[in-house]
Amino acid sequence: MPEALNPWSSGQAIDTRRLFDDFGIEPIGPLLDLLPEVPAFMRRGIIVGHRDYRPIALAIRDRRPFHVLTGFMPSGHPHLGHLLVMREVVWHVEQGGQGMITIADREAHAVRGLSWEDCDRYGREYLTALFALGYRGEAYFQSHNNALKDLAFEAATRVNFSALQAIYGFATETTLAHAMSVITQVADILYPQVAGEPAPTIVPVGLDQDPHIRLTRDVANSLRFFLVEDRGDHVSVRAKNAPEGGVRAVAKALPGSKAYEGHVDVRGMPCELVSEVVRGVERELGGFGFHPPSATYHTFMPGLVGGKMSSSVPDSSFGFTEPAAAVRKKVMRAVTGGRITLEEQQRLGGEPDRCTLFELNRFHMCDDDVELAEIRRRCLAGETTCGACKQATAERVLAFLADFRERMDEVEHLAAEV
Numbered sequence: 081m082p083e084a085l086n087p088w089s090s091g092q093a094i095d096t097r098r099l100f101d102d103f104g105i106e107p108i109g110p111l112l113d114l115l116p117e118v119p120a121f122m123r124r125g126i127i128v129g130h131r132d133y134r135p136i137a138l139a140i141r142d143r144r145p146f147h148v149l150t151g152f153m154p155s156g157h158p159h160l161g162h163l164l165v166m167r168e169v170v171w172h173v174e175q176g177g178q179g180m181i182t183i184a185d186r187e188a189h190a191v192r193g194l195s196w197e198d199c200d201r202y203g204r205e206y207l208t209a210l211f212a213l214g215y216r217g218e219a220y221f222q223s224h225n226n227a228l229k230d231l232a233f234e235a236a237t238r239v240n241f242s243a244l245q246a247i248y249g250f251a252t253e254t255t256l257a258h259a260m261s262v263i264t265q266v267a268d269i270l271y272p273q274v275a276g277e278p279a280p281t282i283v284p285v286g287l288d289q290d291p292h293i294r295l296t297r298d299v300a301n302s303l304r305f306f307l308v309e310d311r312g313d314h315v316s317v318r319a320k321n322a323p324e325g326g327v328r329a330v331a332k333a334l335p336g337s338k339a340y341e342g343h344v345d346v347r348g349m350p351c352e353l354v355s356e357v358v359r360g361v362e363r364e365l366g367g368f369g370f371h372p373p374s375a376t377y378h379t380f381m382p383g384l385v386g387g388k389m390s391s392s393v394p395d396s397s398f399g400f401t402e403p404a405a406a407v408r409k410k411v412m413r414a415v416t417g418g419r420i421t422l423e424e425q426q427r428l429g430g431e432p433d434r435c436t437l438f439e440l441n442r443f444h445m446c447d448d449d450v451e452l453a454e455i456r457r458r459c460l461a462g463e464t465t466c467g468a469c470k471q472a473t474a475e476r477v478l479a480f481l482a483d484f485r486e487r488m489d490e491v492e493h494l495a496a497e498v
Contacts, residue, residue, distance in 0.1 A: 179217020
């Protein structure tokens with residue numbers, strides 16, 4: 081059995097190849113041709129994998145409805161490590177997605193032990209940063225959303241503790257509040273399809289968050305009334321949890337279909353169309369009609385001092401509201417891919433693939449692909465020193481933060497209204 085991933089660990093090493101092989105995550109590259117435009121985080125290989133992203137890519141291409149959902153656990157101030165997911169959410173909303181942000185205050189309270197007051201304060205900082213980046217959509221705090229709590233209760237009827245043990249490695253000492261926070265996250269992911277209409281939903285996450293996606297897809301399928309299967313020469317619609325009369329309702333909605341005990345066969349109609357008709361019938365019968373959620377998975381930018389970026393290592397990152405002098409100092413102290421001496425640097429060239437500052441530019445601070453390629457070329461050729469690169473990167477960072485803070489001040493009222 082594959083080793084369980086811990087979505088709450090800040091020090092867990094992620095074996096990307098094992099994760100792809102063991103859990104069925106697929107590389108995203110083959111789907112990029114479907115997109116009208118490919119954002120930098122996909123072009124540059126920062127988004128490395130996906131789970132069922134094709135319906136999202138087609139919805140973007142064909143301008144069909146889809147949802148965008150992600151959550152932030154307000155266990156501290158937002159910082160550089162959160163910027164990628166925020167930007168990915170904003171980009172998907174700009175492509176036509178209906179945005180929904182959850183502030184996971186119940187999770188922060190249950191798992192990190194934060195007070196509700198701190199959860200509220202940090203949560204509004206996250207929302208301010210999102211609005212400053214251009215996010216325009218809905219947002220809520222878990223603890224204040226009664227419809228979400230009802231959905232979590234319904235989802236909990238489909239999950240037993242042995243499943244949580246298998247997926248998360250929960251043990252006998254795991255608190256019930258921790259388990260409840262997991263079910264609340266499942267409800268978060270499905271909630272856009274309850275608050276709005278059922279539609280494909282994209283959830284941008286880091287690789288370590290895949291357990292939440294897998295569990296939610298299982299729950300979404302378990303809550304469906306009907307199973308629609310393409311059998312080649314016909315489409316079969318089978319009742320799973322449908323109320324009495326459900327099969328007859330499906331047959332009536334699909335002219336020319338043939339009803340049997342417990343299932344309906346449909347000929348001459350594409351499976352996708354049958355699925356949408358069945359989903360409508362399910363909603364009329366009081367069901368959810370969920371689409372299983374999709375996900376994109378990103379790699380993690382290394383901390384400025386090497387290793388993983390972590391709030392427990394202050395010098396590994398910087399917050400959005402830290403003083404400029406403190407941020408500059410962190411950038412200037414960052415671990416680079418430079419050689420020991422200037423002579424070696426000029427003769428052998430630097431190693432940008434081992435440089436935290438090159439990664440900082442690749443992830444966030446250099447929008448122009450041509451400029452980024454030139455930074456890499458000059459490093460490899462030994463034409464630039466690490467000191468000069470640090471200075472240039474520090475200026476980019478400080479310019480970004482100055483503009484970002486100004487925009488945060490302008491939209492702070494939006495976060496206060498959530």
